[in-house]
Amino acid sequence: MQEQATIHVYESEHEATSTGLPNTKLAMWLFLASDVLLFGALITSYVVYRGRSVIGPYPNDVFDIPFTSVSSFVLLASSLTMVLALASVQRGDLPRMRLWLLATAMLGLAFVGGQVYEFTTFYEEGLSLTTNVFGTTFYVLTGFHGTHVAIGILMLLSLFSLSFGGRVTQRNAMTVEIVGLYWHFVDIVWIVIFTVVYLIPTGP
Amino acid sequence: MASVTVPADGRAGGLLRRPTATAGFWSWITTVDHKKIGILYGVTAFAFFIVGGVEALLIRVQLAQPDQALLSPSVYNEIFTMHGITMVFLVVMPLSAAFVNYLVPLMIGARDVAFPRLNALSYWLFLFAGVFIYSSWFLGGAPNGGWFGYAPNAVLDPTRGMTFYAIGLLMAGVASTVSAINIAVTILNMRAPGMTLFRMPVFVWMSLVVQFLLAFSLPIITIALFQLLFDKRFGTHFFDSVAGADPVLWQHLFWLFGHPEVYILILPAMGIVSEILPTFARKPLFGYQFVVFSGIAIGFIGFGVWVHHMYAVGLGPIANTAFGISTIIIAVPTGVKIFNWLGTMWKGDLTFPTPMLFAVGFVAMFVIGGLSGVTHSVVPADYQQTDTYYIVAHFHYVLFGGAIFGLFGGLYYWWPKVFGRKLNEGLGKVHFWLMLIGFNLTFGPMHVLGLQGMPRRIQTYPEELGLTFWNLVSTVGAFIIALAVLLFLINVAVTQRKPKAMEADPWDARTLEWLTTSPPPEHNFDEIPTVHALDEAWHRKYVETAPGRVVPVPAGGSGAAAGGSQGHGVHLPSPSYYPVVVSLGVLLLAYGVVFSWWLAAAGAVVMLAGLYAWVLEPSVE
């Protein structure tokens, strides 16, 4: 086996730690815990303002539950492909990892595309960011989530391209695991949003 | 499979070559060394302290007499707003961060924090956030809606000030959130062998609690600030009652952050006091576990009291009762700390150099602030007290008499470690007494002013209200404080001229940072110490002969891990340009959001490019 000095993408990943958890993984968990409160505040704002819009359109006027269910499923599926990507890199199968990373990114893009289509339709039906309280809270909540997804897609595609330079290997599979943690979190948040915003019935 | 081989010295090509300076101006710009970053935080925070102090003096001059118009209402509103923003976000938080950054790795026996470049990023983002907010004076008006920025006033104000407020605080918030994760990982993961959680110094414990408070409270205000920004910039309806929304939502979100924030402001100073008192009593901290647990309890309960800032909003008697009770409850762990500090001094061998004066001053002043806080928790009494100078008195007693006194104590205590010289004792003592007298003259009378009818945030008051005398006294006190601070600056100037000639442990202290040289070498310790007990450094100097009785270890005993050698074989993280680059990108983005979307896009590009370069640049070794 050739001796090669592989560049570590993340620092201090192999050192012993007091808790046993690597630094970067612990950092990601803490960040995600912090992000829970971010979405908590957004979702709370939405819930507190539910039913308080003075003028329409109202949620039942615009929501297309079947459509959003499909795009939710797409996002859910991307978590599966993410798991497969991680499993691949952990066993050293880089081509498979790239395949599943790309698949995850594509599914994520499909989800975002679905959101774009959905919001454009809402807009044409008269619901903008400034129309009423519903528009305000809805777009900002889903917009923050969509931004998180977009950042995730960027990270996935970065991993994908960096792997061609030998910077993502079995040795630093944890990098993929950490991005995976983030991706699953974004997925779980969507489940909560979908349930609270779309599925729970509201008034007119 | 292609792979990239890289020469061992880390140069992977011109663009990504890491800087190498270890001294001089550029070494400060590209440093990732927690000690240098700590000093940067400290100097910057102190500069903002002077600015915030000038703002306070302006307020006091305007209020010294009734019916004055030295400062018009619009200017006055900007000044008291900026005073609050400065002192909370640009002084106490970063000054605490200075101590946390410098000391925590040393106290846990580590060589640096978990993510050194991220550490630098936090500093630069903070600096640029402060610059951004202050630049608003020249770019359309400073924030003028109070540091608390209540909607709808903050939304409806026609100037740009509150837009700068929202964006500036978002920047500072990101800096602190990133730092919180960094420090938390450092404390949890990078302790020296043998240092269990319950062998950590109290300062480290308080720092750990603070990082969790930051990580969980900042996201909430982040959302509130975005909502405010969107309402102002895009016409959304988050706080628009005409559209059916509720202005009080802002208050809930703000105070859900704002209350944990006050514990963020005070716990580091409490940690400092918990280190100083044992040293100058020559006894360990009384009730270590109880002090630690009370800090954790305060952290938790601190998330459950926020409505006590809103008793008069009209949430109803049930809500007011529930939060009145939770606020009363939080007084208990606070009291536990105070009693344990008294217990530390009890039967000690007390000396009172300047650090000890400030530590004892902290206890004395914090008790007053805490007691007035208890009177606020009596909800109906608060219906009279809220929004008056009685509240101003309370929080200045805990934040100035508490946090600032504690932080000054820390400055005097650790100055020899950081800079290799002790601050002048004579000047220090005068500084302390002047500051104590000035402080009490300034804020003591405010209790009376508040109870006798002076609301907050008023640019002036009529003669008939009978508030003149104590306002004048308060103003005189403020100038005495200013004199005291000036004395401190003179002390610093005089001290820094002296040569560096300080032993490792000038105070005969207890914690690991005193095992290494003053100042420490870049790699902190030649050999990472192994920890066998709480107050490890003390136990290396003194051995127990009978329960509670110690004698010095005979000469030549297990001594300090002095940093005499050059630290062979220790690899430290290299400096990096990219924390500054990324921060500059964020700054451009910030201005862009106010002025021009093209500028914002440019800023985003710089930020992203900087992030990618950061990820790709070669690491050490």
Next chain:
Amino acid sequence: MRTRTRLILGLMALAAFATACAPNAQQDSLNPQGPYAEKIYDLFVPVFWIAVGVFVVVEGLLVFISLRYRRRKERAAEIPPQIHGNNRLEIGWTILPALILAGVAVPTVTTIFDLAAEPQGDVLEVNVLAHQWWWEFDYPQEGVNTANELHIPTGRPVLLTLCAVGLGYGDQPTPSECQPGPPDGAVPAAVGDGVIHSFWVPELAGTQDVVPGQANTLTLQADAPGRYSGQCKEFCGLSHAYMKFAVVAHTPEDYEAWVRGQQADAVMPEPGSLAATGKDVFLGQCIACHAVQGLEDANGNPVAANGGPNLTHFASRECFAGCWLQNDDAQELAAWLDNPAAVKQGSWMPDYGLSPEEIDALVAYLQGLT
């Protein structure tokens, strides 16, 4: 060394007590003049003294310990006993404060509910509308609308409904109860519902915030006739400091007389007098915002309010412009009419560029509106 601190603190406490007895504080929460303020005072005072007691004990201990255990000679040879703690003490000083606080909590909670309860008896209902930067008082049953001075009878609870309003809603007459938004068809004013204010007259009651979109209530009652000073306590923008008001308590008979006086139409000036000229000036611009009951505009329509204070009985009040200026001071009134924003920064009342003669006439007219 330590005695100096003690001395300072002691002097401060003395001074505080001395001032608490000072007679000239007009908004003194320590001088309750009605049952609601008294309930608060009766709760605060014992708690204050408990706090003082704790202060004396704790600070006293601190001073004592500092003096008793300070090093008297050169560095002691022996290091003091390394006491790590005492569990019994810890339990003790956790439980004892908790008990004291529990004792404080009980009357606290009962008083919260007491103050929040709906008032019983012969309750007078008044709507308080907080504008930037003045107070409107609307008596729905009596059909009275006035500004800056809240007149009440002694001995009766007064239930205030607090609403925040902006400039008004276009064609809509001043609302008599809070509305979350303008009614259909009305044009929302530029500042919609306005900002948060806070109604505070400390000698009669604690504060209650005035929040847009919410109708908060506050009950107060005055024991004796008198003029009680109050002001807005919640930062509300440029002229927050200038948003004062007065509660004027009358005996019941005097109060009835006041109501009758307020219900009457406005005094008409003598034809040909300076005040009559002033009336014409008034009909020129002022009726865009100010109501004067009994006055008709050029089209025969009654002059109804649209964002400004009702001026029907302007001269019956002592203060105007957020109770900052004196009605009977012609100079202050003239300065205000000449350039309101110069007197009160941010004032929504425009500067109509009136000539000195027009202003003099207006002053004469306004000062005749008893």
